[in-house]
Amino acid sequence: MASNVFIVPKRNEPIDKALKRFTRKMDKAEVLDIYNDHLTYEKPSERRRRKAKAARFKK
Secondary structure: OOOOOOOOOOOOOOHHHHHHHHHHHHHHHOHHHHHHHOOOOOOHHHHHHHHHHHHHHHO
C-alpha cells in the first residue's frame, strides 16, 4: 500500500511545528506500522495467533 503523506509548510511556521504536523500525519496514516510489518516475514499461523491474542486483550 503506497501512502503519500506530505505537508505544505505554512507561512512563517517554525520547522518544529511543521515536523510535528508531519509526524502526526504519519502516525494517523500508519505508514511506519505498515513498513515495520513488512520488514520480516510472518507466517500466516503466527499472524492469526497474534491477531487472536490482540482481540482477546481488546475486549
